[in-house]
Amino acid sequence: MFDFLEGYDVLGAFWTTVQLALLSAVGSLVWGTLLAAMRVGPVPLMRGFGTFYVNTVRNIPLTVIILFSSLGLYSTLGVSLGTHDTDTLNFRLAVLGLTLYTSAFVCEAIRSGINTVPVGQAEAARAIGLSFSQVLFLVVLPQAFRAAVGPLTNVLIALTKNTTVAAAIGVAEAATLMKEMLDKEALLLQISAVIAFGFCCLTLPTGLILGWVGKKVAVKR
Amino acid sequence: MTSVLYDAQGPRAKRRNVLYTALFVVVLAAVVWWVYLALDDKHQLDWALWKPFFSSEAYSTYIWPGLRNTLTAAALAMVIALPLGAVFGIARLSDHVWVRVPATIVVEFFRAIPVLILMIFGNELYSQYTDVSSDDRPMYAVVTGLVLYNASVLAEIVRAGILTLPKGQSEAAMAIGLRKNQVMRLILLPQAVTAMLPAIVSQLVVVVKDTALGGAVLTFPELLSAANTMSGYYGANTIASFTVVSLIFVIINFSLTSFASWLEGRLRRRKKSTGAVLGAQDVAEIAGTAATGNAA
Numbered sequence: 001m002f003d004f005l006e007g008y009d010v011l012g013a014f015w016t017t018v019q020l021a022l023l024s025a026v027g028s029l030v031w032g033t034l035l036a037a038m039r040v041g042p043v044p045l046m047r048g049f050g051t052f053y054v055n056t057v058r059n060i061p062l063t064v065i066i067l068f069s070s071l072g073l074y075s076t077l078g079v080s081l082g083t084h085d086t087d088t089l090n091f092r093l094a095v096l097g098l099t100l101y102t103s104a105f106v107c108e109a110i111r112s113g114i115n116t117v118p119v120g121q122a123e124a125a126r127a128i129g130l131s132f133s134q135v136l137f138l139v140v141l142p143q144a145f146r147a148a149v150g151p152l153t154n155v156l157i158a159l160t161k162n163t164t165v166a167a168a169i170g171v172a173e174a175a176t177l178m179k180e181m182l183d184k185e186a187l188l189l190q191i192s193a194v195i196a197f198g199f200c201c202l203t204l205p206t207g208l209i210l211g212w213v214g215k216k217v218a219v220k221r
Numbered sequence: 222m223t224s225v226l227y228d229a230q231g232p233r234a235k236r237r238n239v240l241y242t243a244l245f246v247v248v249l250a251a252v253v254w255w256v257y258l259a260l261d262d263k264h265q266l267d268w269a270l271w272k273p274f275f276s277s278e279a280y281s282t283y284i285w286p287g288l289r290n291t292l293t294a295a296a297l298a299m300v301i302a303l304p305l306g307a308v309f310g311i312a313r314l315s316d317h318v319w320v321r322v323p324a325t326i327v328v329e330f331f332r333a334i335p336v337l338i339l340m341i342f343g344n345e346l347y348s349q350y351t352d353v354s355s356d357d358r359p360m361y362a363v364v365t366g367l368v369l370y371n372a373s374v375l376a377e378i379v380r381a382g383i384l385t386l387p388k389g390q391s392e393a394a395m396a397i398g399l400r401k402n403q404v405m406r407l408i409l410l411p412q413a414v415t416a417m418l419p420a421i422v423s424q425l426v427v428v429v430k431d432t433a434l435g436g437a438v439l440t441f442p443e444l445l446s447a448a449n450t451m452s453g454y455y456g457a458n459t460i461a462s463f464t465v466v467s468l469i470f471v472i473i474n475f476s477l478t479s480f481a482s483w484l485e486g487r488l489r490r491r492k493k494s495t496g497a498v499l500g501a502q503d504v505a506e507i508a509g510t511a512a513t514g515n516a517a
Binding site (some may be wrong): 021029041042043045046047049055056058059060061062063064067068070072075076077078110114117118119121122126132136140161162163164166167168174175178179182186188192195196199204205 | 224225226227228230233238241242245246249259260263264312328329333334335336337338342345346349412426430431432433434436437438445448449452457459460463466470471473474475478490
């Protein structure tokens, strides 16, 4: 029943999906944390920039951003990200697009984590004479990061599913493989079942495990 | 300005802020300057490339038909997905195991799968098993994919909406002798619908954004593919076309988001109801995690 899989590199395609997800996750965690720092910081201009970035990027479809990386940045402006190999280039452009897009959501997840910490916590910490950095690193941020695990898990799952958009610029990942298989074989249900199963294997355990971790570490109020 | 992170600022902190602001302006200006040079170098800022967007032709020929398709697909998907989602959401709250478990499995399954995969599936389904013409097929495929995915998300929203209502509502209804289905139909659902409104509007933003997938992968002639067609017609003005299309998406979605949060605030302040409401924050919680227990 599933012997048609012989001719295709299913694991390879899903490995590309995982790579896209992991690299973009790391990138968007860095840029998203920076954005969150800007949005909660005391400098009005940075706050404005962070807000503007998040509201703009969140409201543009990811497909537009990824296509723009390819057609706008590469084809028009000649941004080649240090490679001349087409496949590598498309992969890197996809990671760039996914990172820029997901960062906005990471920023909001971290901010929602910070917002769960009651002001009283910081006031109490100052009252017993802790310095600014002690208040931040010993009292506020540990609680904020614990509260952000749940929202960040949701962002990671959404990112894993969003990697399929890279198919629009020809990255050889799971959705591209699915289209390729459908072109050659007339086995719609089997092919869809294989791809769907692959994604279930990626997203369901992540959701269950990290969801459980998030519930466990969150400060009960 | 009191925040959990810092106190009201004294003279030293204020001086430091001015310094940070100055540094940030320098960095930002450098980036803008670099982008400007890159665009100018490739002649992407020439007036000829931007001129079409200041006349009506570009809008009437390319943008409006694309936008109409985007909005039609989004509206259709939402209208079909809402009742489906309501059925599955209520089924997940059922007392009968044989209703609850299958509904849960279906909902979790379709939430775990990328919407693009569902669209590709729909496209192939219509081409192999139905006689939908190849012109209409992309629209059918996009709407099918969106319905399958969003019905499962809406099912979760419905379930969460019912669970946010105070327990006293259903207890009081049972106390006056209403049956289970009457409690749901007459007491819980009407209140849950208003509580869910902000969440549903937020979900609409996701639907509008996802229609663009059909344009990129399934030759669905929507707003994003209009940008491609335009840049071909107006002499490779890729940057300009994408800028205009992105701007339209931002305007539509930002209005929807603002409307959702205005609605949320209004429902929270209402005197007449229990004040139970499901906001955009809750939707993010719902749309992401699989099977992490009760939402309330």
